[in-house]
Amino acid sequence: MSKDGDDSVDINPKSILGLMALGLEKGAEVTITANGPDAEKAVTELAMLIESGFGEL
Amino acid sequence: MTELIFQGIPASEGIQIGRAYHYDLKPLESAVVIETISEAQVDLELERLQRSKDSVARTLDEISERNQHRFEEKQMAIIKGHKGLLEDPSFMGEMVKLIPKKFISSEKAVQTVVEKYVRLFQGMEKEYLRERAQDIQDVGNRLLEDLLGKVRCGLEEIEAGTILIAHDLTPSDTIQIDPDRVLAFITKIGGKTSHTAILARSMGLPALVGIGKVLDQVCNGDVLIVDGKAGICIIHPEAATITEYEEKRRLALEHNKQLEAFQHVKAETTDGVQFEIATNIGSMEESMASLESGAEGVGLFRTEFMYMNAEQMPTEEDQYLIYKEIVSMWNPNPVIIRTLDIGGDKELPYLSLDKEENPFLGYRAIRIGLHQPEVLFTQLRAILRASAHGKVKIMFPMISSLEEWRLAKSFVTQTAKEFDQQGIAYDRSIPLGIMAEIPSVVQLADLFAKEVDFFSIGTNDLVQYTLAVDRMNEKVAYLYDHFHPAVLRSIKTIIDAAHRHGKWVGMCGGMAGDVLAVPVLVGLGLDEWSMEGVAIKRIKAGITRVDQTRCIDLIEQIWSLSTTEEVRKYLEIFLADNKVN
Numbered sequence: 001m002s003k004d005g006d007d008s009v010d011i012n013p014k015s016i017l018g019l020m021a022l023g024l025e026k027g028a029e030v031t032i033t034a035n036g037p038d039a040e041k042a043v044t045e046l047a048m049l050i051e052s053g054f055g056e057l
Numbered sequence: 058m059t060e061l062i063f064q065g066i067p068a069s070e071g072i073q074i075g076r077a078y079h080y081d082l083k084p085l086e087s088a089v090v091i092e093t094i095s096e097a098q099v100d101l102e103l104e105r106l107q108r109s110k111d112s113v114a115r116t117l118d119e120i121s122e123r124n125q126h127r128f129e130e131k132q133m134a135i136i137k138g139h140k141g142l143l144e145d146p147s148f149m150g151e152m153v154k155l156i157p158k159k160f161i162s163s164e165k166a167v168q169t170v171v172e173k174y175v176r177l178f179q180g181m182e183k184e185y186l187r188e189r190a191q192d193i194q195d196v197g198n199r200l201l202e203d204l205l206g207k208v209r210c211g212l213e214e215i216e217a218g219t220i221l222i223a224h225d226l227t228p229s230d231t232i233q234i235d236p237d238r239v240l241a242f243i244t245k246i247g248g249k250t251s252h253t254a255i256l257a258r259s260m261g262l263p264a265l266v267g268i269g270k271v272l273d274q275v276c277n278g279d280v281l282i283v284d285g286k287a288g289i290c291i292i293h294p295e296a297a298t299i300t301e302y303e304e305k306r307r308l309a310l311e312h313n314k315q316l317e318a319f320q321h322v323k324a325e326t327t328d329g330v331q332f333e334i335a336t337n338i339g340s341m342e343e344s345m346a347s348l349e350s351g352a353e354g355v356g357l358f359r360t361e362f363m364y365m366n367a368e369q370m371p372t373e374e375d376q377y378l379i380y381k382e383i384v385s386m387w388n389p390n391p392v393i394i395r396t397l398d399i400g401g402d403k404e405l406p407y408l409s410l411d412k413e414e415n416p417f418l419g420y421r422a423i424r425i426g427l428h429q430p431e432v433l434f435t436q437l438r439a440i441l442r443a444s445a446h447g448k449v450k451i452m453f454p455m456i457s458s459l460e461e462w463r464l465a466k467s468f469v470t471q472t473a474k475e476f477d478q479q480g481i482a483y484d485r486s487i488p489l490g491i492m493a494e495i496p497s498v499v500q501l502a503d504l505f506a507k508e509v510d511f512f513s514i515g516t517n518d519l520v521q522y523t524l525a526v527d528r529m530n531e532k533v534a535y536l537y538d539h540f541h542p543a544v545l546r547s548i549k550t551i552i553d554a555a556h557r558h559g560k561w562v563g564m565c566g567g568m569a570g571d572v573l574a575v576p577v578l579v580g581l582g583l584d585e586w587s588m589e590g591v592a593i594k595r596i597k598a599g600i601t602r603v604d605q606t607r608c609i610d611l612i613e614q615i616w617s618l619s620t621t622e623e624v625r626k627y628l629e630i631f632l633a634d635n636k637v638n
Binding site for chain 2: 011016023
């Protein structure tokens with residue numbers, strides 16, 4: 001996963017450290033990439049999680 | 058090793074001889090011995106890393122267990138965060154991947170990953186995230202130290218007889234210091250009235266601040282002498298020097314013992330004029346500790362430390378319970394509660410204040426209370442409720458105009474009105490006063506004196522604002538002096554104006570606890586003196602040895618002196634003549 005407009009940092013979204021390292025401010029856009037058999041499902045679910053505000057909005 | 062003497066800013070008196078310990082978290086750049094490994098060693102390295110990870114996790118558990126009784130939620134959360142980092146796939150996970158990929162040692166892998174994230178976080182805009190770099194470095198250091206077989210000390214696990222050296226200590230660091238094990242401390246930055254220095258004095262620990270980078274050459278375990286009064290630190294002292302300072306220390310302790318006889322006497326001059334001696338407190342612990350200090354009340358209760366130690370804004374009930382207990386324990390003696398004085402060098406994590414170019418001239422103290430009325434109202438409700446349990450006075454900090462004072466006062470009036478309607482008990486004659494610490498208040502002292510019930514002179518800020526000297530900046534610290542003739546004239550202006558209107562004046566800044574200021578303040582007729590508990594016996598001893606009529610004559614002479622140095626010299630001679638030490 002990386003921040004749009006800045007692909008220098010590419011992180012594993014399972015990692016809190018990684019998520020913090022992206023330095024995302026409110027409203028920032030990200031790109032999620034995945035591969036493997038569950039890739040599509042993983043991307044969809046993660047995108048939904050982000051859009052739901054991680055259950056905090 | 059040759060003996061070297063360094064001059065810092067004296068922040069808290071006392072002499073100590075002990076062993077140096079650097080508290081700062083520094084990258085262990087020179088630590089890595091072996092960087093590359095052969096393919097055959099990969100499994101071994103992975104195993105070493107895993108072992109160190111387990112060992113660090115255990116250490117963290119031990120720290121939280123051992124300190125359970127003293128750690129608060131915030132400190133526990135830090136340890137928990139460090140453990141979380143150990144389990145984070147981006148942290149340990151990347152190290153585990155690097156070892157077989159690049160054929161590097163565990164140490165090199167730890168260093169590479171830590172450096173990467175530290176650099177990333179240090180470059181972040183949000184301060185909260187920037188500060189996480191320190192946590193990453195901290196956990197990285199623990200791993201490296203374990204891999205290298207080094208033993209580490211944290212602030213909470215320091216050996217007895219330590220002299221702590223740090224770049225700076227935040228007030229919350231200082232609170233964690235165990236005075237049974239730390240003898241003294243030295244910081245590279247900071248000034249005499251930084252809050253670290255104030256806390257050192259209230260803990261009775263000798264301290265030097267603003268010494269600069271010179272101590273980087275001192276190694277952990279080196280013998281150091283700290284003389285907090287002279288503001289010097291001696292590294293690699295020779296045997297003769299150690300003997301000399303042991304003797305000095307003995308004499309200082311003896312002198313201190315003699316002064317103890319004055320702890321509980323009345324502060325009365327030889328010609329029978331009495332002064333009220335009070336103490337400054339910042340917490341329940343300090344309040345209890347100073348009950349027996351000989352103070353006749355609390356001249357300044359700094360409520361901000363209560364806010365700084367909380368995870369979120371303390372509720373009215375939280376505050377009420379603390380105020381009530383403190384007010385009751387001092388009853389019938391008065392407690393002056395200062396409303397929240399945050400900003401400047403004191404921050405609150407949950408009240409997000411923007412970084413400012415000039416925080417001491419910015420959004421701080423009463424300015425915050427008046428712009429975020431819910432904060433001030435909550436506090437005033439808690440204070441008024443506590444006023445039913447003893448003698449409370451309210452003081453507003455950082456007042457610069459009559460408008461601010463009147464607005465702040467109207468908050469109290471409004472709260473009182475609500476209490477009347479709701480039938481809540483409070484002291485209807487609760488005195489309201491202001492800190493006199495901004496030059497505009499000095500200029501308008503006669504107008505303020507008509508409206509306020511009292512003034513309390515906050516010399517620390519009054520000096521800073523009158524002389525345009527940032528009290529946190531060690532480079533201009535030499536300009537910071539409460540004996541500057543302009544400061545003395547300001548104090549006279551306030552006291553005279555107040556007395557003309559039948560009001561009393563207190564002083565709660567560092568000057569009230571400076572024995573050299575005794576003849577000046579006696580001569581000017583300062584009504585109430587509030588200081589740290591440790592200064593009380595000395596100031597009382599000073600007051601009992603002078604004669605007010607002579608002090609008034611002395612003051613007349615002082616107005617003709619034009620420099621700080623002349624004033625100091627003059628006072629030193631006067632005190633020596635009066636056998637005050």
